[in-house]
Amino acid sequence: xxxxxxxxxxxxxxxxxxxxxxxxxxxxxxxxxxxxxxxxxxxxxxxxxxxxxxxxxxxxxxxxxxxxxxxxxxxxxxxxxxxxxxxxxxxxxxxxxxxxxxxxxxx
Amino acid sequence: xxxxxxxxxxxxxxxxxxxxxxxxxxxxxxxxxxxxxxxxxxxxxxxxxxxxxxxxxxxxxxxxxxxxxxxxxxxxxxxxxxxxxxxxxxxxxxxxxxxxxxxxxxxxxxxxxxxx
Numbered sequence: 001x002x003x004x005x006x007x008x009x010x011x012x013x014x015x016x017x018x019x020x021x022x023x024x025x026x027x028x029x030x031x032x033x034x035x036x037x038x039x040x041x042x043x044x045x046x047x048x049x050x051x052x053x054x055x056x057x058x059x060x061x062x063x064x065x066x067x068x069x070x071x072x073x074x075x076x077x078x079x080x081x082x083x084x085x086x087x088x089x090x091x092x093x094x095x096x097x098x099x100x101x102x103x104x105x106x107x
Numbered sequence: 108x109x110x111x112x113x114x115x116x117x118x119x120x121x122x123x124x125x126x127x128x129x130x131x132x133x134x135x136x137x138x139x140x141x142x143x144x145x146x147x148x149x150x151x152x153x154x155x156x157x158x159x160x161x162x163x164x165x166x167x168x169x170x171x172x173x174x175x176x177x178x179x180x181x182x183x184x185x186x187x188x189x190x191x192x193x194x195x196x197x198x199x200x201x202x203x204x205x206x207x208x209x210x211x212x213x214x215x216x217x218x219x220x221x222x223x
Contacts, residue, residue: 001169034209036152043202043213044144044152055211087152091208095168098152 002026002090006099012107019075021102023088028068032092035064035073038101039084047086048073080106109133109212111203116217121194129186129203129214137161137181142206143188145199146216153199155188157206193221 003026013019023033035048046055048064051071061076075082083106088099115127129141142157156167158177165177174197176189186203198221204210 032208036210043216044210045213046209046211049209049211089152089154089209094166096154096208098154101151 001095002029002093002097004088004090004097004099006086006088006102008102009100010103010105012105013078014107015078015080017078019078019082019104021073021086021088021104023066023071023073023099025069025071025090025092029090029092031067032090033064033066033071034089034091035062036087036089037082037084038087044087075104078106109205111205111212111214113201113203113214113217116201116219118220118222119193120223121221123193124189124191125193125219126190127188127201127203127217127219129188131184131186131203131205134205134212136179136184140206141179141186142204142210143175143177143186144202144204144210144213146202147196147199150199155201158186190219193219195221197221 005024007022031051033051036044037047038044047058047062052064063074086102110132112130119125140157140159143155145153156177158165178187200216200218202216203214205212
């Protein structure tokens with residue numbers, strides 16, 4: 001199985017700040033990577049697919065980048081509604097696997 | 108509007124079975140792969156498996172392949188998850204999702220608690 005390692009596990013940031021979350025795959029996943037946002041008590045929502053494509057309706061302050069085994073999610077100008085947990089997922093090879101998650105809080 | 112609504116969860120004794128359902132609406136159900144993902148309390152997401160449009164291909168995470176069975180009824184726009192030999196480690200929220208490798212729409216989830 002491909003292991004997905006996310007960092008940091010938790011993060012505290014101020015409103016308006018830029019935040020970056022990293023995801024490392026145990027082998028090359030050829031941009032088969034998605035990012036999800038999960039607000040407290042809610043189901044996950046797709047943010048990014050194919051490493052850098054924004055899902056419909058997702059604000060442009062979210063962006064994804066990376067290649068090979070290293071990927072990142074960036075949130076520009078952090079808003080209060082961005083408080084959530086974020087998960088990466090690889091879909092290059094079965095079984096699909098998720099990162100452990102990053103919990104983002106406001107400072 | 109795409110809508111996925113899970114049902115069938117609840118409290119179940121260890122070793123017993125349970126079948127979850129997911130009713131889909133707002134899109135052409137028989138055009139999409141569908142999948143299940145679970146989340147243990149306070150933990151991360153775990154992919155269970157997914158099924159293609161005509162049920163000819165079903166993929167599972169290896170550790171659950173012998174316990175869980177995914178099926179669908181395209182006439183009823185419904186996805187199913189049959190779970191057997193349940194243990195405490197299966198206590199989680201179970202989500203159905205529309206699958207296109209990524210999961211672009213999710214249900215609200217249903218809680219399954221395995222306890223005596």
